[in-house]
Amino acid sequence: MTSSSTSSGDTPGTPGTVDRAFEAALYTDADSALDAAASLLAADAKADAEVERRGREFVAAAWRRGWQPADVVRLVRRELDDVHLRLLSALIRAQAPDDRARGPRWAAQLAELPAEPAPRTDRFSHATAVLELYRLLLRLPTLEPLDEPVTRHASAEPRMLTRIRALLAKAEATGYPDEAEALTAKAQELMARHSVDEALLDAQAPTHDAPGACRIGVEPPYEQAKAVLLDAVATANHCRAVWNEAFAFSTVVGFGPDLDAVELLYTSLLVQATTAMTKAEAAQRAGGRKRTKTFRQSFLAAYAHRVGDRLRAAAETQVGDDLLPVLATREVAVTDRVDRMFPQTTTTRLRGVTDEAGWVEGAEAADRAQVKSRRPLR
Structure with a gap:
């Protein structure tokens, strides 16, 4: 025994x-x-x-x-x-x-x-x-499940994603604001076009696709301003973002191609904003003015605010009146999933935005990164 x-x-x-x-x-x-x-x-x-x-x-x-x-x-x-x-x-x-x-x-x-x-x-x-x-x-707590829905269509085709990534990589690498603006605008154009195409296919299908969700890291420092930037990108691409400050991520809810667009564009704009902020700080120091954490927080907050305005304006020009009912149906589906996943949410007030120079510099950097509009898709 x-x-x-x-x-x-x-x-x-x-x-x-x-x-x-x-x-x-x-x-x-x-x-x-x-x-x-x-x-x-x-x-x-x-x-x-x-x-x-x-x-x-x-x-x-x-x-x-x-x-x-x-x-x-x-x-x-x-x-x-x-x-x-x-x-x-x-x-x-x-x-x-x-x-x-x-x-x-x-x-x-x-x-x-x-x-x-x-x-x-x-x-x-x-x-x-x-x-x-x-x-x-x-000790990990329970989070909202993000099981990927079964969809008829693949997300953005590998070829298109490759083109979008290449455009954004060039925008991040160039030292010329006008070139970065043009490259970012072209990337957003491809994203918007694919999103509308997918919406039309879904509207014609016997069984509609369902919205999915993903989590995107929103890391310190200046995580509040970064969360605002992500929210702006998500909203412009027909998605919704809910920030979890404790675990440094936002949950983004939307349809597959739109989630791809949000991940790619947010990452690129964050790189561009950081590069622009570094240059702005160098210019401030050269002028004899010491910059602080408050300058950087204000810079990124202004950048997020201004980019959000321009992204929303650009998104509106991508869609003709005949497509509004299709996109409205998808936005209802997104909102419904957000409400089911997050029955209780709160609004957080952005803190530390008190540096006027940082705000002005951030807004000007966002202007240089603006996304140009194009003729409506029909």
């Missing part, structure tokens, strides 16, 4: 070793408890497989609570260190074969996980890092 215990405790390698370590470390923030638990795991090499299996379970539990790979990666990168990020990436990849099909956005997040394994140090340090990561995973 076999036994799972000895006079000194659990047999090395049995789940009991892991249970005792987890009970000691995962439900408290005490460093002493973490050290004791790491010592238990470090002393028992046979427990490694069970520790890794439990980690896959924690990852699967995070998915059931509405988290996605990019969300957890973003949080671990902010709260912990690079070693934890690499441990997390390995766990996510190990869990993926046991997971259900999730859709193209999920697959893209898996493909973007850091590829390098965590450097293996001594067993105690490794166990400590694992326990710190598991503490975070265990």
Whole structure:
């Protein structure tokens, strides 16, 4: 007859070793408890497989609570260190074969996980890092689920996305504002055209597509102004954005091609705004005026406000009167999903916008990044 215990405790390698370590470390923030638990795991090499299996379970539990790979990666990168990020990436990849099909956005997040394994140090340090990561995973709250809807049409064709990315990359790289404006305008034109084409196809289909949702990181610093910029881009592209300040992301709800447009354009405009802000600060310093965090916050707030106005104006010129009922139907569907996902939302007042020079510089930079209009699509 076999036994799972000895006079000194659990047999090395049995789940009991892991249970005792987890009970000691995962439900408290005490460093002493973490050290004791790491010592238990470090002393028992046979427990490694069970520790890794439990980690896959924690990852699967995070998915059931509405988290996605990019969300957890973003949080671990902010709260912990690079070693934890690499441990997390390995766990996510190990869990993926046991997971259900999730859709193209999920697959893209898996493909973007850091590829390098965590450097293996001594067993105690490794166990400590694992326990710190598991503490975070265990305490993740429930988020709104973002399951990708089944759609008739693929999102923007790879060829079109490639063209849009190329245009925005050039806009980010050029040192000439007029060229950046023209390139960004052309990218928005392609986005708007594809969005309208998809709306028309959907209106003619026996079964309409449903709106989806994605999360886009809104990282410090100046996250309020960045959230305003993302909201402006989302609104101009027939989407809605809801900001989660605590976890540094916004949930954007909309139809597939529009979500693609929001992700691409927001990322590009943020790069362009940061570049313009850096130049504006340099000019201010050259003039003998010291710039502060308030200048940067005011700059980005003005940039977001002005770009939002111009994006909305440009979006209105893309659609003729005959297409308004089609887009109105889609906007109702988007609003309905937002209301179901977020039955309670609050409005946040933008703080720290008190620097006049920063506001003026930001507004002027937005003017240089404006999106030109084109003839209505019919």
